[in-house]
Amino acid sequence: MVAALEISGLKVLYGQAIEALDGVSITVPDGGFVALLGANGAGKSTTLKAISGLLRFENGRIAEGTIKYRGEDIAAIPSYQLARRGILHVREGRFVFPTMTVEENLEASLFARGKRGPALARRVYEEVFHYFPALKERAKSQAGYLSGGEQQMLAIGRALFAQPELLMVDEASLGLAPKIAADIFTILDKISNDRKLSILVVEQNVTLALRHAAYGYVLENGRIVSEGESQKLLDRDSLSRRYLGGGANAH
Incomplete structure (x- = not known):
């Protein structure tokens, strides 16, 4: 293999x-x-x-x-x-977009894969929020107001959103x-x-x-x-x- x-x-x-x-x-x-x-x-x-x-x-x-x-x-x-x-790289320091909401941060990663569309977004939202329920609760919050742990979850969730x-x-x-x-x-x-x-x-x-x-x-x-x-x-x-x-x- x-x-x-x-x-x-x-x-x-x-x-x-x-x-x-x-x-x-x-x-x-x-x-x-x-x-x-x-x-x-x-x-x-x-x-x-x-x-x-x-x-x-x-x-x-x-x-x-x-x-x-x-x-x-x-x-x-x-x-x-x-x-x-x-091939997705979650860099040290998290690098979330602080003035964008959690949802907007996640959706931004779809551009990395060149994929878009509401059906895809719904499916991957469900997957990311399954692993990171705390992000679902903060979906409309600006990323800059998240705790350090939540920002790390968001950084990993954003990579996961891109279907790595x-x-x-x-x-x-x-x-x-x-x-x-x-x-x-x-x-x-x-x-x-x-x-x-x-x-x-x-x-x-x-x-x-x-x-x-x-x-x-x-x-x-x-x-x-x-x-x-x-x-x-x-x-x-x-x-x-x-x-x-x-x-x-x-x-």
């Missing part, structure tokens, strides 16, 4: 010489839920930007390696075309209370299982991510230093000490 996403030997440079990634290789199975873990500055966000075509907006470039989506090399394809193919085939979420729990962060990951897990959706999530909270993802990769200084099935990664004492500051059950 062809993997949904296969990255091999990826090297990324910023400017002329700043190396952000050095030989990164990652696979996301079709319908799989994979976590990319590591501390700030490890290269996690750069990896997502390389996949989604956003590097060029930050003076970054792929120096070596391949990025294949369902067997096709997509490294040179513009970001808007990747979105139309169903590969969903990438950067720092899903950043700045959120522990319960809200746990709820976000529970919903992502459910979406992956229900829709057989391929998900790649970038996260610093190792324990939380590995409780839900099936497989994990650990980045350090632009290189993969560990990978494996989630429970096996959690059971490794060295990984726990480095990224959790204690045992595998640390919070």
Whole structure:
């Protein structure tokens, strides 16, 4: 079976010489839920930007390696075309449109896929509100007045509204209370299982991510230093000490 996403030997440079990634290789199975873990500055966000075509907006470039989506090399394809193919990137910081309502934010994502129409909108509204009932309650509210957790739900819901085939979420729990962060990951897990959706999530909270993802990769200084099935990664004492500051059950 062809993997949904296969990255091999990826090297990324910023400017002329700043190396952000050095030989990164990652696979996301079709319908799989994979976590990319590591501390700030490890290269996690750069990896997502390389996949989604956003590097060029930050003076970054792929120096070596391949990025294949369902067997096709997509490294040179513009970001808007990747979105139309169903590769959706929820960026760190949420990036909701603050003066637009929740409904308007959701509908804006249909343009990313080049799809429109009231029948489609009704169907995907139902799906998004099923996973995020809090958004239904705030449907007519301006996004700028939502809580941080609600804005993260909206950012993910907006990507879901565009009917993704590969969903990438950067720092899903950043700045959120522990319960809200746990709820976000529970919903992502459910979406992956229900829709057989391929998900790649970038996260610093190792324990939380590995409780839900099936497989994990650990980045350090632009290189993969560990990978494996989630429970096996959690059971490794060295990984726990480095990224959790204690045992595998640390919070």
